[in-house]
Amino acid sequence: MIGVVYGREVGLTDQRIDLFLAAFVADGAIAQSPAGRLADKYDRRCVLIWFSVLGIASCAVTVGSAGVGPGLVPAAAALFGFATFPIYSIAAAHAHDFANSSERVELCVAILFFFAVGAIASPLVASALLEALGPTSPFVLTSAGHPMLVGFGLVRMLARPTRAERTRYVYAPRISFLIGRLPRKGREAKAPPKDGHP
Numbered sequence: 001m002i003g004v005v006y007g008r009e010v011g012l013t014d015q016r017i018d019l020f021l022a023a024f025v026a027d028g029a030i031a032q033s034p035a036g037r038l039a040d041k042y043d044r045r046c047v048l049i050w051f052s053v054l055g056i057a058s059c060a061v062t063v064g065s066a067g068v069g070p071g072l073v074p075a076a077a078a079l080f081g082f083a084t085f086p087i088y089s090i091a092a093a094h095a096h097d098f099a100n101s102s103e104r105v106e107l108c109v110a111i112l113f114f115f116a117v118g119a120i121a122s123p124l125v126a127s128a129l130l131e132a133l134g135p136t137s138p139f140v141l142t143s144a145g146h147p148m149l150v151g152f153g154l155v156r157m158l159a160r161p162t163r164a165e166r167t168r169y170v171y172a173p174r175i176s177f178l179i180g181r182l183p184r185k186g187r188e189a190k191a192p193p194k195d196g197h198p
Helices: 005-009 014-030 032-041 046-070 070-097 101-133 139-160 177-190
Strands: none
Touching: 005 014, 005 101, 014 032, 014 070, 032 046, 032 070, 046 070, 046 139, 070 101, 070 139, 101 139
8 A cells, every 4th residue: 555655765766666566466366366276275274374475475575676676676566466465365265164144244344344454554554664664664564464374374274174165265355346246247147047047
């Protein structure tokens, strides 16, 4: 959310800021397909852990690229988007695995509430860190959060096994839920009618 400020702080031109943000979003969208296949095939907590590890690595690359020069910043942003975008959708799918039909509305509300709290608080904290400690500090903050997710995932994997029957992974975008509904509409249109009639 403070990508434009970060881009200016590391010396990007307006055109490169556009490329920086586009690379982040585009690779985040590209990551949904392999992330979904992995999340449907393996324990979703394990997939979350590995995406968090990749997220830590992408933060390190982003911090390092800022010191090398502006040319590598969009490439680092692409890696960062690939690593971090699917985490919300995988976590939501895992939560729905353990919910029944009567709990799904409340579960969605709870997930959105906690996301909203983070979406409000994170830019305030990140902008304060950016001003106090420099442009790479928001990525240091992000990388500090991922080990907590890794640790929590490992603890939960030891506490109980994953569900044998799981909900199908569906991309849940963090910005526009209208966009997230479009693929589902396409699947519904292609699905054969349940009663055998067109």
